[in-house]
Amino acid sequence: KNQVEQSPQSLIILEGKNCTLQCNYTVSPFSNLRWYKQDTGRGPVSLTIMTFSENTKSNGRYTATLDADTKQSSLHITASQLSDSASYICVVSARGTNAGKSTFGDGTTLTVKP
Amino acid sequence: ETGVTQSPTHLIKTRGQQVTLRCSSQSGHNTVSWYQQALGQGPQFIFQYYREEENGRGNFPPRFSGLQFPNYSSELNVNALELDDSALYLCASSLPGQLYEQYFGPGTRLTVT
Numbered sequence: 469k470n471q472v473e474q475s476p477q478s479l480i481i482l483e484g485k486n487c488t489l490q491c492n493y494t495v496s497p498f499s500n501l502r503w504y505k506q507d508t509g510r511g512p513v514s515l516t517i518m519t520f521s522e523n524t525k526s527n528g529r530y531t532a533t534l535d536a537d538t539k540q541s542s543l544h545i546t547a548s549q550l551s552d553s554a555s556y557i558c559v560v561s562a563r564g565t566n567a568g569k570s571t572f573g574d575g576t577t578l579t580v581k582p
Numbered sequence: 583e584t585g586v587t588q589s590p591t592h593l594i595k596t597r598g599q600q601v602t603l604r605c606s607s608q609s610g611h612n613t614v615s616w617y618q619q620a621l622g623q624g625p626q627f628i629f630q631y632y633r634e635e636e637n638g639r640g641n642f643p644p645r646f647s648g649l650q651f652p653n654y655s656s657e658l659n660v661n662a663l664e665l666d667d668s669a670l671y672l673c674a675s676s677l678p679g680q681l682y683e684q685y686f687g688p689g690t691r692l693t694v695t
Binding site for chain 2: 499504509511513557561569570572573574
């Protein structure tokens with residue numbers, strides 16, 4: 469069964485600090501991995517999309533890495549800001565399947581405190 | 583903002599009632615997916631529509647049904663509401679050939695009492 473596990477479940481950091489969120493998956497055959505940011509009560513917003521051949525991708529202060537051999541990804545947030553407080557969701561798609569049927573993780577809830 | 587809108591924002595219904603949720607996609611986005619997101623969990627895929635036809639379905643019963651219109655706006659209908667249907671309902675649209683670039687709406691918060 470395709471699964472996506474995210475850790476930690478929640479994280480509290482001080483403004484200005486860096487943090488790293490983890491995503492492990494068992495989805496096969498792998499097509500792509502996406503990270504989304506979801507503010508409370510809002511829809512997810514795409515941060516990065518990575519395919520099998522990509523092992524790192526950046527979007528401003530967000531940098532995602534992918535190790536397709538170990539089936540792990542991480543999202544690194546640099547110099548955190550209060551507006552980074554949100555849930556971060558890892559989504560993995562299998563090759564040859566409907567994009568909508570991607571497997572979503574349950575997210576990591578990040579709280580940035582002043 | 584993603585350009586995808588949903589209505590209503592919030593809704594309260596009684597068990598056994600029926601509900602219709604609406605989604606307006608970005609211009610040119612001919613694919614729309616609907617998701618159910620329970621509190622503290624990731625979105626669960628309900629179904630996808632492409633050019634007004636259902637193009638894939640998740641593990642949801644038939645009382646969850648949908649429509650997509652020629653202008654690519656769409657509806658999610660849920661009959662015989664149950665308490666467990668309380669959730670945030672999200673729609674996501676995408677362009678032809680860029681199916682993984684999904685643009686999510688803000689969601690409709692449905693509460694079933």
